[in-house]
Amino acid sequence: MPGYGSGPAGPTGGPALGTVPVGDSREAGWPGPEQDAAGHPAAVPAPAPRPALGEGAPLPAAKRKVPAKPAKKKGRNKLVLACGGLFALFGVAYGAGLLLNHSDVPKGTTVLGVDISGTRDEAVSKLQTAFGNRAAAPLQLMVGGKTVELKPEKAGLSLDGQTTVRNAAGSDYNPVTVIGSLFGSERAAEPVMPTDEEKLQVALQELAGAAGSATEGTITFDTGKAVAVPGKPGSTLDVDGSTDLVVKAFRAMVATGTSDPVELPVTTKEPVVDQAELDRAMKEFAEPAMSANATVKIGTKPIAFGAKSLPKILSMQVVDGHLVEKYDLEALKSTYGNTWDGILITRGTGEKTAVTPQDVAGALGKALRGKTPAERTVVVDTNAS
Structure with missing residues (x-):
């Protein structure tokens, strides 16, 4: 009658030691040994021997050699110190310069x-x-x-x-x-x-x-x-x-x-003013201007300008080819002096200011062109607007 397997029998009639019943182990769910192509159990490789101490095995931490740090270069340290010193000196000099230049217009x-x-x-x-x-x-x-x-x-x-x-x-x-x-x-x-x-x-x-x-x-x-x-x-x-x-x-x-x-x-x-322009200026301004006194009245105080004062005040100038009168404001102010001091004229802005040579010249220009005594007296309106 067949036994547990086809292997040789042991002394008690069961399978010999060293063999495992293939059929029963599979049925029991046991992992069987790997087999070769002939169905025999495959040989298990022996564990590799541990390398001897010092032959590839890592050394204990206490015995490991630590690489030595490279020595610092002395020349490099001196250069750094020198640069630091120069920078500090620069800062001190700059601060001193700013301190000296604190005035409105800097020193130097x-x-x-x-x-x-x-x-x-x-x-x-x-x-x-x-x-x-x-x-x-x-x-x-x-x-x-x-x-x-x-x-x-x-x-x-x-x-x-x-x-x-x-x-x-x-x-x-x-x-x-x-x-x-x-x-x-x-x-x-x-x-x-x-x-x-x-x-x-x-x-x-x-x-x-x-x-x-x-x-x-x-x-x-x-x-x-x-x-x-x-x-x-x-x-x-x-x-x-x-x-x-x-x-x-x-x-x-x-x-x-x-x-x-x-x-x-x-x-x-070549002259710009020809004879025709001379004749016009003489007739329209120069001859009437010197024909009689011209009076300017401001407030209650009049001043007459005539043959003695007008030559110091009047002259002619060329403007765009035409002769026009020109007033020497300094000579005009010298002529009327302090006559109108304290009199104020109301301007277009509402501001009241003192009489100016320009005010007098404007009034005098109108009076010089007058032909009758009434026309040759001009009153400056102190309340003009």
């Missing part, structure tokens, strides 16, 4: 070589002391070989001390400038010298009439009566070509304190 600020550092008032005073006389001195000019003078104030040329100081004031935080101030370095500021172009043109035109050989037709009041004077062609100052030269001459005089005569260009000129 100059205008045309003159130190103006300090408060704004001090700086303006220093500018006035150094350049005030230079900026007011007459310019020496030459027109057609003739030397003439031109006052800067009349020609609209000036040194603006207030604006110069305002531009130069304020802290300069540039490290080069701040630290340089500790060693006496300068911070140059540009002088502001504005030009009133309109005043300069008028001044040069007057100069052209006085210095050139050409003359313009005009009317004079020097004899106490109106006299027509025809113009004649000739050489005259080239106004447009002289403008830049005069400005440069003024700035050079302010900077150096000296003024060598500057030769201005001339040109040929």
